[in-house]
Amino acid sequence: MADSIAVFPPGYRVLDTDGDPVSGATLEFYDAGTTDARTVYSDNALGTALGTIVYCDSGGSPVASSGSASKVSIYTGDTDYKIIIKDSDGNTLETKDNLRGATDTAPFAAGDEALPTWPVISKTSDYTILTTDQANVINVDPTASTRTMTLPSAVSAGDNWIVTIRHLGTANKVAIATVSSQTISAALPGGAAATIYLTSYAESITLVSDGANWHAKDHSIGLKLGSGYHYEVYDIGTISSGTVTPDPEEGNLQKMVNNGAHTLAVPAEDCSMMIQVTNGATAGAVTTSAYTVVAGDSLTTSNGDDFFLTITRINGFTRLFVEALQ
Numbered sequence: 430m431a432d433s434i435a436v437f438p439p440g441y442r443v444l445d446t447d448g449d450p451v452s453g454a455t456l457e458f459y460d461a462g463t464t465d466a467r468t469v470y471s472d473n474a475l476g477t478a479l480g481t482i483v484y485c486d487s488g489g490s491p492v493a494s495s496g497s498a499s500k501v502s503i504y505t506g507d508t509d510y511k512i513i514i515k516d517s518d519g520n521t522l523e524t525k526d527n528l529r530g531a532t533d534t535a536p537f538a539a540g541d542e543a544l545p546t547w548p549v550i551s552k553t554s555d556y557t558i559l560t561t562d563q564a565n566v567i568n569v570d571p572t573a574s575t576r577t578m579t580l581p582s583a584v585s586a587g588d589n590w591i592v593t594i595r596h597l598g599t600a601n602k603v604a605i606a607t608v609s610s611q612t613i614s615a616a617l618p619g620g621a622a623a624t625i626y627l628t629s630y631a632e633s634i635t636l637v638s639d640g641a642n643w644h645a646k647d648h649s650i651g652l653k654l655g656s657g658y659h660y661e662v663y664d665i666g667t668i669s670s671g672t673v674t675p676d677p678e679e680g681n682l683q684k685m686v687n688n689g690a691h692t693l694a695v696p697a698e699d700c701s702m703m704i705q706v707t708n709g710a711t712a713g714a715v716t717t718s719a720y721t722v723v724a725g726d727s728l729t730t731s732n733g734d735d736f737f738l739t740i741t742r743i744n745g746f747t748r749l750f751v752e753a754l755q
Contacts, residue, residue, distance in 0.1 A: 431475040434531035436503040436512070442489035443514060443522070450489030453517030457482050461509035461527045471501040479503065507531040547593070552576065560586050565593070569627075572598040579606045580613075580636070580643060588640040593647075596627035603627040605634070607643060615645035628663070628680055667709065672718070675740060677702055687730075689713040695720055695747040696740060704738040717749060725751035 443454040458467040458481050466481035471493065483503055484495040493499040511526040549566045557579045558567070563586070569576050578594055580586075596603045605625050607613060612621040613636065621642075627634065635647040663679040669689030677700035684705040690713030696702070712730040717723050728736060728751055735754040740747070 431473075432507040432531040432534050433470070433473045433475050433504045434507075434529075435473070436469065436505055436510075436528075437491070439502065441491070443485055444489060445522070450487070451485065451516050451522065452487040452489065454485040454489055454522070455482055455515045455517075455519075456485070456491060456503070457513040457515065458505070459511040459513070461511050463511070467505070467510055470504045473504050475504060475506060505530060507533045551597075552578070555579075557581075558592060560590070562592055563590050567592065567594045568597045569594060569603045570598045571596065571601040571603050573601075575601045575604060577604040577606055579608065580611075582608050583611050583638040583640060583642050584609075586638040586640075588638060590638040591635065591646065593633060593635040594627065595633040596630060599630060603632075605636070611642050613643040613645065615648060626678070662705075665704070669711070669713075675702060675704060687712045687715065687728075690715075692716045692718050693738075693749075694718045696742050699742050699744065701741045702739075704740070706736045706738060708732055708734045719747065720749045721746045722748045723751070724748070726753040727751070729753075 443451040443456075445451050458469050459465055460467050468481055469479050469483065471477045471479050479493070479501065483491045483501075484497070486492050486498065486500070490500045491503055493501050507530045509530050510528050511524070512528065513521055514523045514525075515521050547564060547566050549568060550562070551568045551570070553570045553573070553576070555577045556567070558581055560581050567578060569578060580592075583590075594603065594605055603626065605613065605627070607623050610623065612623055613625050614621040615625060615634070625634075629650065631649070633647075633649050634645055636643045637646045663683045665673065665675075665683055665685035667686040667688050668691050670691055672692040672694050673685070674694040675683065675696045677696055677698060681700075681702045682705075683702065684707070686707050686709045688709035688711050693715055695718070706728075708729065708731060710732050712732060712734075714730060715728045726736070737752040737754060739750040739752070
C-alpha cells in the first residue's frame with residue numbers, strides 16, 4: 430500500500446479572513462520549493478487522481494471536479510509539498526510551502542526492523558576502554574587480581590555514549606576509573622567518585638556520558654539465585670603495624686589478620702560494618718582511636734583467636750563492639 434497522508438482534516442473548508450466560506454476557491458499543488466505541479470488523490474491508496482488543482486464548491490469544501498457537488502478528501506504521497514490557495518478570481522489567498530509528506534515506511538518492511546546491538550567482550554586484565562567500545566557489554570574476570578577498567582574521556586566520548594561493565598570473577602574487585610578528574614555519579618556516599626568498584630559476581634553497571642562526566646544508568650548488584658543477596662568479603666590483609674581505618678566503600682563485611690601491634694581508627698563516613706579478625710603467630714595489641722564507646726570482649730594476642738568487630742558510626746558518634754569467637 431502506498432504511503433499517504435491527508436492534506437486537510439475532515440470537514441475542511443476554505444474561509445476568508447472573516448471566517449466566511451470562499452465560494453469557488455481553488456487549491457493548487459506543487460512539489461515543495463518548486464513550481465512543479467503535483468497530482469493529488471481522493472483516496473489513501475493514491476489510486477483516484479484529482480489532478481494538480483482541486484476545486485471547491487460554494488461552501489469552500491473541496492470537490493471531485495469543477496462544478497461537482499461530490500465532496501472529497503485530499504491525499505498526497507511521502508515527499509514534501511506546497512499549496513497555493515486562490516479565490517474564484519485567481520487571487521492568491523495563502524501559500525503554504527514545505528509541508529511534510531507521509532512517512533516513508535519502506536525501511537519498516539518485515540525483516541528490516543532495527544534491533545539494538547550489545548556486543549559482548551571479555552577481559553581478564555586491566556583495560557582502557559575505547560570510544561569504539563560504545564554500547565559494548567564488557568565482562569571482566571578479576572579472579573586472579575583486581576582489574577581496572579579505565580573509561581575514555583567523557584568529553585571525547587560525547588553525550589549519550591554508553592557502556593556496560595560486569596563482574597564475572599569469583600574473587601577480588603573490578604575497579605572502574607575515570608581520566609582527567611572526571612567523576613562517576615552513582616548511588617555512593619557523596620554522590621560521585623573518580624573510581625568505583627564492582628565487588629561481587631554478576632554485579633554490573635551501565636554508564637552513560639553527558640559529554641563532561643559519567644552517570645550510572647543502571648546498577649545491578651550480585652545475586653545468587655535461590656539464596657538471596659550475598660556479600661563479597663573484602664580482605665583488608667595482614668596487619669603488623671600502623672593504623673587501620675576501615676573503609677565502608679570496600680563493603681560491609683571485611684576481614685583481616687592481626688600479626689602485630691596496630692591502631693584501629695574510626696571510619697571516615699557514617700556506616701555499619703563488621704570485621705572478622707584472626708590472630709596470627711605474632712599478633713599484637715590493638716589500640717582503638719577516637720571511638721565514642723568500645724564494648725564487649727577484650728581483644729587478645731593469642732595465636733588463632735578470632736573476633737567479630739561490629740562498628741557503627743552515626744552523626745559523629747562511633748561504637749565498637751568486640752565479640753570473641755572462642
